[in-house]
Amino acid sequence: xxxxxxxxxxxxxxxxxxxxxxxxxxxxxxxxxxxxxxxxxxxxxxxxxxxxxxxxxxxxxxxxxxxxxxxxxxxxxxxxxxxxxxxxxxxxxxxxxxxxxxxxxxxxxxxxx
Numbered sequence: 001x002x003x004x005x006x007x008x009x010x011x012x013x014x015x016x017x018x019x020x021x022x023x024x025x026x027x028x029x030x031x032x033x034x035x036x037x038x039x040x041x042x043x044x045x046x047x048x049x050x051x052x053x054x055x056x057x058x059x060x061x062x063x064x065x066x067x068x069x070x071x072x073x074x075x076x077x078x079x080x081x082x083x084x085x086x087x088x089x090x091x092x093x094x095x096x097x098x099x100x101x102x103x104x105x106x107x108x109x110x111x112x113x
Contacts, residue, residue, distance in 0.1 A: 006041060012050070016041045040064045057087075085109055 006012045016037045023033035043064050046054030061084070080088075085105035089097040094108045 006045070012041050012045060015044070057084075079106075 006016065019037040019040055020033045023036055024030065028036070042051065043058050045051040046058035047063060051058075062081070082102040082105065085102060086097060086100075088109045089100070089105055092109060094100075094105075097105065097108065100108065
């Protein structure tokens with residue numbers, strides 16, 4: 001079932017089903033596939049002005065499809081981008097954040113993966 005606010009048969013409902021089925025084929029559990037698909041669809045709705053309420057990050061961050069493309073095939077840990085970590089450090093008032101590496105930013109803000 002697509003997320004609330006998404007009408008059955010709409011483009012976003014089809015997108016949700018496609019993402020969910022793709023994740024299930026990759027071996028993800030039903031619950032995990034549903035959650036990831038719903039989050040992806042909701043973010044795309046926010047980016048395109050289809051959602052009633054959306055966060056600034058949902059509107060302005062890199063798109064879900066682009067992020068997946070950029071990170072596909074990468075080895076090693078994934079997680080938040082350096083820009084996302086920097087923004088969190090800025091919100092928390094971490095001193096010296098502009099000169100920190102991604103690993104230093106993760107330690108400074110307390111990485112939650």
